[in-house]
Amino acid sequence: xxxxxxxxxxxxxxxxxxxxxxxxxxxxxxxxxxxxxxxxxxxxxxxxxxxxxxxxxxxxxxxxxxxxxxxxxxxxxxxxxxxxxxxxxxxxxxxxxxxxxxxxxxxxxxxxxxxxxxxxxxxxxxxxxxxxxxxxxxxxxxxxxxxxxxxxxxxxxxxxxxxxxxxxxxxxxxxxxxxxxxxxxxxxxxxxxxxxxxxxxxxxxxxxxxxxxxxxxxxxxxxxxxxxxxxxxxxxxxxxxxxxxxxxxxxxxxxxxxxxxxxxxxxxxxxxxxxxxxxxxxxxxxxxxxxxxxxxxxxxxxxxxxxxxxxxxxxxxxxxxxxxxxxxxxxxx
Amino acid sequence: xxxxxxxxxxxxxxxxxxxxxxxxxxxxxxxxxxxxxxxxxxxxxxxxxxxxxxxxxxxxxxxxxxxxxxxxxxxxxxxxxxxxxxxxxxxxxxxxxxxxxxxxxxxxxxxxxxxxxxxxxxxxxxxxxxxxxxxxxxxxxxxxxxxxxxxxxxxxxxxxxxxxxxxxxxxxxxxxxxxxxxxxxxxxxxxxxxxxxxxxxxxxxxxxxxxxxxxxxxxxxxxxxxxxxxxxxxxxxxxxxxxxxxxxxxxxxxxxxxxxxxxxxxxxxxxxxxxxxxxxxxxxxxxxxxxxxxxxxxxxxxxxxxxxxxxxxxxxxxxxxxxxxxxxxxxxxxxxxxxxxxxxxxxxxxxxxxxxxxxxxxxxxxxxxxxxxxxxxxxxxxxxxxxxxxxxxxxxxxxxxxxxxxxxxxxxxxxxxxxxxxxxxxxxxxxxxxxxxxxxxxxxxxxxxxxxxxxxxxxxxxxxxxxxxxxxxxxxxxxxxxxxxxxxxxxxxxxxxxxxxxxxxxxxxxxxxxxxxxxxxxxxxxxxxxxxxxx
Numbered sequence: 120x121x122x123x124x125x126x127x128x129x130x131x132x133x134x135x136x137x138x139x140x141x142x143x144x145x146x147x148x149x150x151x152x153x154x155x156x157x158x159x160x161x162x163x164x165x166x167x168x169x170x171x172x173x174x175x176x177x178x179x180x181x182x183x184x185x186x187x188x189x190x191x192x193x194x195x196x197x198x199x200x201x202x203x204x205x206x207x208x209x210x211x212x213x214x215x216x217x218x219x220x221x222x223x224x225x226x227x228x229x230x231x232x233x234x235x236x237x238x239x240x241x242x243x244x245x246x247x248x249x250x251x252x253x254x255x256x257x258x259x260x261x262x263x264x265x266x267x268x269x270x271x272x273x274x275x276x277x278x279x280x281x282x283x284x285x286x287x288x289x290x291x292x293x294x295x296x297x298x299x300x301x302x303x304x305x306x307x308x309x310x311x312x313x314x315x316x317x318x319x320x321x322x323x324x325x326x327x328x329x330x331x332x333x334x335x336x337x338x339x340x341x342x343x344x345x346x347x348x349x350x351x352x353x354x355x356x357x358x359x360x361x362x363x364x365x366x367x368x369x370x371x372x373x374x375x376x377x378x379x380x381x382x383x384x385x386x387x388x389x390x391x392x393x394x395x396x397x398x399x400x401x402x403x404x405x406x407x408x409x410x411x412x413x414x415x416x417x418x419x420x421x422x423x424x425x426x427x428x429x430x431x432x433x434x435x436x437x438x439x440x441x442x443x444x445x446x447x448x449x450x451x452x
Numbered sequence: 453x454x455x456x457x458x459x460x461x462x463x464x465x466x467x468x469x470x471x472x473x474x475x476x477x478x479x480x481x482x483x484x485x486x487x488x489x490x491x492x493x494x495x496x497x498x499x500x501x502x503x504x505x506x507x508x509x510x511x512x513x514x515x516x517x518x519x520x521x522x523x524x525x526x527x528x529x530x531x532x533x534x535x536x537x538x539x540x541x542x543x544x545x546x547x548x549x550x551x552x553x554x555x556x557x558x559x560x561x562x563x564x565x566x567x568x569x570x571x572x573x574x575x576x577x578x579x580x581x582x583x584x585x586x587x588x589x590x591x592x593x594x595x596x597x598x599x600x601x602x603x604x605x606x607x608x609x610x611x612x613x614x615x616x617x618x619x620x621x622x623x624x625x626x627x628x629x630x631x632x633x634x635x636x637x638x639x640x641x642x643x644x645x646x647x648x649x650x651x652x653x654x655x656x657x658x659x660x661x662x663x664x665x666x667x668x669x670x671x672x673x674x675x676x677x678x679x680x681x682x683x684x685x686x687x688x689x690x691x692x693x694x695x696x697x698x699x700x701x702x703x704x705x706x707x708x709x710x711x712x713x714x715x716x717x718x719x720x721x722x723x724x725x726x727x728x729x730x731x732x733x734x735x736x737x738x739x740x741x742x743x744x745x746x747x748x749x750x751x752x753x754x755x756x757x758x759x760x761x762x763x764x765x766x767x768x769x770x771x772x773x774x775x776x777x778x779x780x781x782x783x784x785x786x787x788x789x790x791x792x793x794x795x796x797x798x799x800x801x802x803x804x805x806x807x808x809x810x811x812x813x814x815x816x817x818x819x820x821x822x823x824x825x826x827x828x829x830x831x832x833x834x835x836x837x838x839x840x841x842x843x844x845x846x847x848x849x850x851x852x853x854x855x856x857x858x859x860x861x862x863x864x865x866x867x868x869x870x871x872x873x874x875x876x877x878x879x880x881x882x883x884x885x886x887x888x889x890x891x892x893x894x895x896x897x898x899x900x901x902x903x904x905x906x907x908x909x910x911x912x913x914x915x916x917x918x919x920x921x922x923x924x925x926x927x928x929x930x931x932x933x934x935x936x937x938x939x940x941x942x943x944x945x946x947x948x949x950x951x952x953x954x955x956x957x958x959x960x961x962x963x964x965x966x967x968x969x970x971x972x973x974x975x976x977x978x979x980x981x982x983x984x985x986x987x
Contacts, residue, residue, distance in 0.1 A: 141941060147952045167941035169858070170952075174683045175937035178833055179857055182840030185847070186855045188941075202686050273670050275680055311589040311670025312558070315957055319564035324578045338957035345566065346957065440489075443684035447496040452672055 136165035140383040143180065144193040145173040146370055150403035157399075158390050164383050173199040180208045180375065189375040190384040193235070196277045197284070200232055200371045201436025209373035212381075216389045220410045224431060225369060232373035234432070235391045236400045237407035239333045239425050240282050240366045243318050243353040248327035255358040257286065257366065260328070261301025269302060270317040271330040273310040274446035278332055281368045283445055284438035288430045289360050292441055299449030310452050315339055315346075322352040329353070332368075333419060337405025340418055355422035364426040368435070369409070456901045457807060464804035467797050468816040474834030474869050475822050479699060481692035489681060489690045497677065504591060505660055505673045505698070509705075511595035512602065512659040513652045519599060519748045520606025521648050525640065526741045528614035529622070532733040538745040539611075540981045545752030546604040546923075547973030549930040549947070551664040552966050554597050555954065556756045558668070561588045594669045598659045600752040606651030608919075609881065612984065613647040614640070617885060619728040646713045653709045654877060657702060657825040664932075674698040675827050688833065695830050702825035706818050713884075760970060763963030771953075771964040779944040780968060783929050786860075786945065787972075790867040791925040795917055797868060798875035803909070806883055806891075807901070821873035828933035831870050835862070835938065858940045866934040871927050875920040882916030915983065922980040926973045 136159070144151065147170050155166040169176075173194045180187055180203075192208060194200055203209060209231035217226065217233050225234035242260075244251040250268065260269060272279065286295045307326025317329035318339060336355065339346040357365045372391060374384045390396055397413035400406050405419055486494075526532070527539045560567045563579060565588075572579060579585065587593065614622070618640075625639040663675045674694060682691035733741050801820075805813050823831055839856045846854040856862050886909070894904040932947045946965040953962035 147955055149952075149956065169939060169941050169943075170948075171936040171939075172683075172829065172933070174686075175829055175832060175933070178688070178836050179937055182836040182843065183855060183857055184840070184843060186843060188855070188858065198684075198686070273667065273672075275667060275676060275684065277683070280684055308563075308587060309670055312562075312668060316558070316562070316564070316589075323564040323569070324580045325563045335957065342957045343960055346959075349564070440685045443680055444492055444496075447492065452670060 137163050138380060138383055139165035139167055140380050140387050141188045141190045142166060142168045142193060142387070143176045143189045143191070143375070144168060144170050145176055145195050145199070146170070146193055148404050150399055153403065154391065154396055154399055157396070158387060161390070162383075162386060164386070166387070174202075177203055177206065177208065181206060185377050187375060187377050188379070190378040190380045191372055191387055192375050193370065193372045195370045196368055197281055197432045197435035198277065198439035199436075200369070200373075201433055201439070203373070204231055204433075208376055210376050210378070210381075212374050212385055214385050214389060217385075217392060220392050222409070224427075225409050227373075227433075232371045233388060233392065234369040234371045234409045235388075236370045236397075236404075237367050237409060237425075237427070238278075238369075239357065239407065240278055240368065241331065241333055241422075242356050242358055243321060243329045243331060243336060244356060245321050245324070245327045246352055246354050250327050251354040251356070255356050256361050257282070257358045258290075258298065258361055260305065260330070260358070261298045263301070263304070265305045265328060267305065267307055268327045269305045269330065270307050270320045270326040270328065271302070271310055272312055272314060272317060274443065274451045278314070278368060279330075280439050280442045280446070281435050282330075282366050283442035284435045285360065285363075285366050285428060285430050287438045287441050287445065288434050289363060292445055295442075295445045296449050299445055299451050303449055303451050318353060319346075319349050322349040333407075333422070334405040336422075337416060337418055357423055357425060359426065360428055363430065364428040367407075367425070367427045369432060370406075371432075460800065460804050460901075461808050461813075464801050464813060465816075468801055468813065468820055470865075471797075471820045471823070471869055471872060472816060473838050474831060475699065475819065475826075477834045477837050478692045478826070478830065479696045481689055482696035482700070484689055484693060487687070487690055489685050489687050490693065493677065493681065493690070493694070497672065500672055501674050501677045501694075504671055505701070507591060508595060508598075508659055508666075508671070508673060509656050511592070512598050513656050515595060515599035516603040516606045516655040517648050517652050519603035520651060521610050521644065523603075523745050523748060524607045524610035524614060525636070525644075526745060528611055529728060529730060530733050530741060531730045532738045532741040534742055534745065535730075538749065539985075540978060541749045541753070542607050542745060543604045543977045543981055544974060545601045545748065546926065547970050547977055548601050548753060548756055549966070549969060550598060550601050550658075550662060551668070551932075552760075552950070552970075553601055553752075553756055554594075554665040554668055555959075556759050557588055557593075557597055559959070560755075560759070563587060563589075589669045591669070591671045594665055594671050595659075597665060597669075598662065599655070600748065602655035602658060603748060603752070605654045606648060609647045609651040610644055613644060615727055618643055622728055649709050649712060650877060650881060653705060654824070654874060656705065657821075657873065660698065660702065661825050661827050663827045663829070674701075678827065678830060682833075691830070692833070695826050699822045699826060702822060703818070706821055710818070757970065760963045760967040763960040764967045766963075767961045768964050771961050775944075776949070776964075779946060779949055779965075782943060783945040783947070783969075784972065786863065786867075786935075787925040787929045789860075790864055790871075790928045791921045793864060794868050794872055794875050794924045795920045798872055798879055798920060799913070799917060802876055802879040802883060803905070817876060820869075821876055823869040824871065824873035828866075828870055828931060829937065832866060832934050832937045835866055835869065857938060860940070862938040863935060866938050867924075867928055867931065870931070870934060871924055874923055874927065878916050878920040878923070879913070882913050886912050918983050919980060922976045926976055929969055929972055 155168065159166055180189060180192065192203060194203060204227065211230045221233050242255060283295060286298060314331040314335040317331050318336060321327055321329040336350055340350040359365055372388045374381060378384050392410055394410065394413050397408035397410050401408045401413060401415045405416055407415060407425060523542050527535055559565055562568065621643060622640060625635050661675065663679060666673050666676055678691045678694050681687050681694060801817055805817055836857060842856060843854065890908055891904065894908050930947055932951060935945055936948060946969050950962045950965040
């Protein structure tokens with residue numbers, strides 16, 4: 120009743136739509152809001168959104184079961200996509216648009232989810248540190264010659280867990296643990312803060328090498344003057360695994376198991392992978408597009424070319440639990 | 453008359469049961485066997501979690517006591533430069549959400565903070581050349597930041613106690629030949645102990661349930677562990693088990709607090725609630741008192757407030773639009789409705805226990821306080837599980853769809869579970885002040901229960917109710933994780949908007965919703981203090 124009243128008031132004030140699509144999303148960006156508005160204008164389908172943390176939304180979807188109003192679930196990070204898939208929260212769909220546009224490695228083999236953006240975990244090195252003029256592997260970050268140089272956030276962070284999951288996929292748990300111990304020994308301080316804090320710290324001279332995601336650097340570059348200065352002091356390097364590429368994590372969307380507006384949901388996901396939408400993700404939020412031909416932001420392009428690692432999203436998801444354990448064993452806080 | 457009592461008891465039982473269900477759901481996981489995840493946690497990080505959590509509890513307990521009691525003592529018993537102003541100003545830090553203070557302080561005093569940078573520039577040094585740099589992103593930093601915004605809990609309880617209830621005892625002590633220090637040490641500190649502990653317990657409960665600040669400052673507590681098990685390892689069962697251990701810890705704390713209160717409450721006989729005569733301070737005594745009160749006000753409120761105002765001025769044009777006004781109103785509406793609901797339910801539950809005095813209700817009153825000691829997101833999990841069961845049941849019985857999650861009822865229920873402890877504590881203290889003889893007298897003279905309540909209890913409990921209303925209102929407008937996951941479609945609040953902007957590195961823009969929260973809370977705090985003064 121209260122809910123109906125609240126919505127009634129909102130509905131009266133806005134455009135009347137023919138139908139709608141209900142989104143549960145763990146992405147919290149203004150670019151997404153912009154995209155939702157574009158979709159509404161284009162199709163006349165109203166987009167309703169609830170944004171919250173991934174695992175909380177997974178729990179909500181589970182407990183709502185058949186009654187869930189969700190049509191699309193958008194989530195960030197391989198482990199969460201895997202978890203949602205294992206808990207049977209998505210349904211398989213048929214869309215030639217999606218299967219032809221999105222590379223095989225970036226969608227589920229049974230078409231339950233499709234990646235919509237990519238983000239790379241890279242290193243940003245202070246330009247006058249003497250460490251910035253070479254190529255890097257992730258493995259060598261454990262080398263004692265980088266003692267006191269590494270800035271990185273805590274093991275609670277999903278992007279670190281995902282990077283560790285990739286390390287395990289490449290080399291096994293034993294190696295991964297030794298590697299983590301090496302990185303811990305090289306840390307400039309015990310892990311804390313956000314990715315942005317690592318960049319700020321390294322730029323200020325607290326350590327020299329910040330492990331972070333690319334799009335945070337983009338956000339800093341478009342921020343206030345001191346954040347702009349931070350970015351200007353750093354050089355972006357794309358490290359690679361010895362037998363692979365740069366670690367990449369994704370945001371993905373899938374049609375919810377009990378979607379009431381399935382057709383709208385498919386249309387919506389197809390729209391997110393259109394060149395126009397992909398460029399808004401890439402230029403507005405400094406992420407990487409998942410479809411060929413979509414442009415990226417000039418700033419991101421200036422950092423160099425991204426070559427994706429060859430570990431599959433589901434392997435990253437499957438190794439996530441092991442990754443947390445390796446962190447704990449290695450004393451990575 | 454009997455029927456009125458029974459009605460009160462039945463509704464109180466229903467409410468306490470409903471509110472305790474999410475906690476009980478989580479608590480049942482205490483008894484699941486040792487899983488592989490659990491063994492891993494036990495062998496690697498559990499000791500660390502226990503140590504850090506205890507460190508936080510002791511640190512926040514001591515620092516909030518130090519800040520809250522010393523200032524309450526000075527403001528209640530003395531007159532000095534600014535003492536009237538401080539009486540109100542010392543509660544203001546309560547208006548600043550912890551996560552906002554943590555963020556602002558790191559931006560100022562952290563390794564790349566602007567104050568740090570300014571000082572380094574002044575000496576022409578690089579941070580790597582400084583031999584010892586105290587990093588605010590540390591466990592001590594977390595204790596400091598938490599205490600700066602939580603000490604008003606201690607301040608409020610102690611101030612009320614010292615100014616009104618203990619006046620006869622303190623006045624009596626003054627007539628003996630004791631100097632100020634002796635009065636403080638031998639009389640005031642011992643008699644204030646229950647008030648101090650009551651306030652510090654709330655501060656400790658809020659500190660141990662915090663995730664945002666702890667994670668940001670890299671402190672691994674029980675709560676960090678709960679999230680690692682849940683999000684990192686995907687095991688909600690093991691996460692709940694860890695949460696139930698935390699709840700056990702806090703439950704022991706609550707029982708200890710009640711025990712010491714029962715044994716050591718010095719109350720006036722009820723007739724002489726008159727304010728204490730204040731002594732004028734002069735010379736260096738005056739200056740010291742001023743500094744002791746100025747520091748917590750400055751660091752807990754003024755400094756972050758001014759920073760927010762600067763950022764607000766820079767970005768309000770970009771942020772304030774129609775949508776913003778809508779979420780502004782949402783926030784206030786949620787705050788008002790839940791403050792009213794929670795205060796009413798807490799009053800019902802506490803009053804029922806006072807009249808009926810049966811052991812089970814007494815225990816349940818303590819159990820439902822536990823919602824305040826676990827993180828909002830974990831409370832949300834308990835609530836969603838409960839709704840899930842209701843949902844299944846309804847589907848089976850009526851073959852129809854019925855969904856509580858995503859309605860305002862779900863959010864309001866969440867707030868009740870999470871914050872009712874504050875309101876209950878308020879009423880417990882309030883009722884403690886009313887001698888049992890009042891109820892007895894009313895009963896003997898044949899006045900009905902309803903009349904006793906409206907004519908005797910309501911006037912005496914009015915202030916506690918008002919205080920509870922305001923404090924809950926402030927907590928709700930600051931709340932984040934529960935609101936996020938339980939909310940309806942397209943429903944935003946100020947706290948959610950602040951987080952969104954901040955996570956997109958729009959620090960300056962995020963000051964617009966943040967400052968809105970602070971100003972609304974500030975106005976509420978001022979109303980609260982004005983009301984207390986009238987009392």
